[in-house]
Amino acid sequence: MNLNNVIFIMGVSGCGKSTIAQLLSKKLDIPFFDGDDFHPQSNIDKMSSGVPLNDDDRHGWLVTLNELAKRQLEDSNCIIVCSALKKSYREILNRGIQNQVKWIHLAGSFDQILGRLNKRENHFMSSNLLQSQFDTLEAPENAFVVNIGLNPEDIVEKIANKIKMKSEFGLFGLGVMGKSLSRNLAQKGFKISVFNREEKGTEEDVAINFKKAYKELETTQAYSDIEAFVNSLQTPRRIMLMVNAGKITDLVIKDLIPFLSDGDILIDGGNSNYLKTKDRYDYLKSKQINFIGVGVSGGEQGALIGPSIMPGGNKETYNLIKPYLESIAAKDANNLPCCTYIGEEGSGHFVKMVHNGIEYVEMQLLAEVYTILKAMGNNPDEIANILESWKAEADSYLLGITIDILRKKDGDDWLVNKIVDKAGNKGTGNWTTIATAQLGAPSTLIASALFARYTSFYKEERLWASKNFNINPSSLHLDLQDVLNAYQFARIINHYQGIKLISEAGRTYNWELNLSEIARIWTNGCIIKSDFMVELIPILKTDDNILKHATIINKLKALKPSINKVVSQCILNELTASCLSESVNFLNAYTISNSSANIIQAQRDYFGAHTYQRIDDDTGKFHHTNWN
Ligand code: 6PG
Numbered sequence: 001m002n003l004n005n006v007i008f009i010m011g012v013s014g015c016g017k018s019t020i021a022q023l024l025s026k027k028l029d030i031p032f033f034d035g036d037d038f039h040p041q042s043n044i045d046k047m048s049s050g051v052p053l054n055d056d057d058r059h060g061w062l063v064t065l066n067e068l069a070k071r072q073l074e075d076s077n078c079i080i081v082c083s084a085l086k087k088s089y090r091e092i093l094n095r096g097i098q099n100q101v102k103w104i105h106l107a108g109s110f111d112q113i114l115g116r117l118n119k120r121e122n123h124f125m126s127s128n129l130l131q132s133q134f135d136t137l138e139a140p141e142n143a144f145v146v147n148i149g150l151n152p153e154d155i156v157e158k159i160a161n162k163i164k165m166k167s168e169f170g171l172f173g174l175g176v177m178g179k180s181l182s183r184n185l186a187q188k189g190f191k192i193s194v195f196n197r198e199e200k201g202t203e204e205d206v207a208i209n210f211k212k213a214y215k216e217l218e219t220t221q222a223y224s225d226i227e228a229f230v231n232s233l234q235t236p237r238r239i240m241l242m243v244n245a246g247k248i249t250d251l252v253i254k255d256l257i258p259f260l261s262d263g264d265i266l267i268d269g270g271n272s273n274y275l276k277t278k279d280r281y282d283y284l285k286s287k288q289i290n291f292i293g294v295g296v297s298g299g300e301q302g303a304l305i306g307p308s309i310m311p312g313g314n315k316e317t318y319n320l321i322k323p324y325l326e327s328i329a330a331k332d333a334n335n336l337p338c339c340t341y342i343g344e345e346g347s348g349h350f351v352k353m354v355h356n357g358i359e360y361v362e363m364q365l366l367a368e369v370y371t372i373l374k375a376m377g378n379n380p381d382e383i384a385n386i387l388e389s390w391k392a393e394a395d396s397y398l399l400g401i402t403i404d405i406l407r408k409k410d411g412d413d414w415l416v417n418k419i420v421d422k423a424g425n426k427g428t429g430n431w432t433t434i435a436t437a438q439l440g441a442p443s444t445l446i447a448s449a450l451f452a453r454y455t456s457f458y459k460e461e462r463l464w465a466s467k468n469f470n471i472n473p474s475s476l477h478l479d480l481q482d483v484l485n486a487y488q489f490a491r492i493i494n495h496y497q498g499i500k501l502i503s504e505a506g507r508t509y510n511w512e513l514n515l516s517e518i519a520r521i522w523t524n525g526c527i528i529k530s531d532f533m534v535e536l537i538p539i540l541k542t543d544d545n546i547l548k549h550a551t552i553i554n555k556l557k558a559l560k561p562s563i564n565k566v567v568s569q570c571i572l573n574e575l576t577a578s579c580l581s582e583s584v585n586f587l588n589a590y591t592i593s594n595s596s597a598n599i600i601q602a603q604r605d606y607f608g609a610h611t612y613q614r615i616d617d618d619t620g621k622f623h624h625t626n627w628n
Pocket of ligand 1: 271296297298299356359424425426427428429526527
């Protein structure tokens, strides 16, 4: 499967364009159009009477051919024959489709062509106009040049090879995600090239061994040489970088640049910082290279069978990679791809970052539920059974994997009991917390989940403190339905806060985000897919703020007594449940009509003359008091 292309076969009259195009059309099995058939009668009359066409005569005709090309590209490849002698003519033909146009220049000497023209009958251009054609010809820079001295079959073979040999998509970096995405692309029928660096002792023959290991990679081209990899790709090149986010991404971009051409597209599929994505976009733009930052969620398995994909950057550039990303993406309940254009700049990576923030909280909430159910006297299998029974009301990918995890045995014991309780992270939760602080949106649960991981990391201090503070979590007595309700309550607040953060970023950065679409592409393929995400699609069509929606309000009201109970019991029994308690604290703060912020304002005014507004002055004026 290819992204559609139009092949323009150009050259002076008499170079054999139509013959070659007909043969090529047969060989590649794609339609062919002779530009001469699209001349208006006035042009034909002029040429027949021996008068050369001027640029004005040609303008309308070239526009017609450009429109023809655009129409054809909507559903197929095609070949169009047109002399296209001047650069300005080719610019008209290229308009709006530059990246899908391949130029073939059939080149020959004046004498060669004159000889051919003299043999022709009924051609509306006489041979004495040939010189004017040669005078007009401005040799194209980006065309594949074929000498007409070869026989037509060889010419066609040469062109077909040139077009077909090259891969349409390149994957740079064969770590777990890179490998899975490559296989996914190949399984969808795309001809791809893959690259992995060669590192003596650690990374040897990675690309070639990978190709050998999977049947679907039979036509894949594997490289460990950057230049050869880049040259194996059709232009504009589409290269997806699947390397460790951070400095490596910049180093890889630097290594690639010398071999790239104007209009090539680099796609960063790593968990990159959205601000860095914007910098990289600007930097590469200055080098005429397009850059798309793509969030990819779903882990190794998702990448192989269908991840959720969040692309951000220039829309026109995105359209050139859309067919690839959409076909490898997971499909939603309506069989639509879980991939949608997010918006400009680093918006794709921003949305992926918040996805991970929401993921941190969903994971932490399950960990807190585990703490509670354990304190209620359940072993991991029993906890798994309880969670299993929650699927009817609260199903999600993370709930499912947690059940599997809890059931996994290691010898006589459960494996979870043997895992060191220090939670790692790769940085996206940290960035989300920074972003939420910078954008002034209180995603307090994401911060709590992140800090819970950080606190867990103080293992030695915790061991010391557990002996010295004499805090003894006691056994809990709670109704299981209350625990489920508390969990569901906190998940709603989590989704509200994450989506609100995305919406604030959209406003701040002028990204035109479609929140409902974002929820839709999160309903499959990604780590935070859940039944609740499906419920959010219609809600987000009408409300950016889900806490304004009647269904959500009613749900939270119904669940609130349970979370009040669960959180109080946790505190009374000295159990930590930071995200559960933060969720109820947040809703209490969010729903209070008169908060204690009046005291903060007074304090600020007291020591710093920062002024405050008065409730009895509706002009909004700022006041200052001499407090002493
Ligand atoms: C995903 C995951 C993926 C990865 C995280 C883990 O959506 O597929 O979020 O991106 O597992 O980077 O992040 P931490 O290591 O920070 O937990």
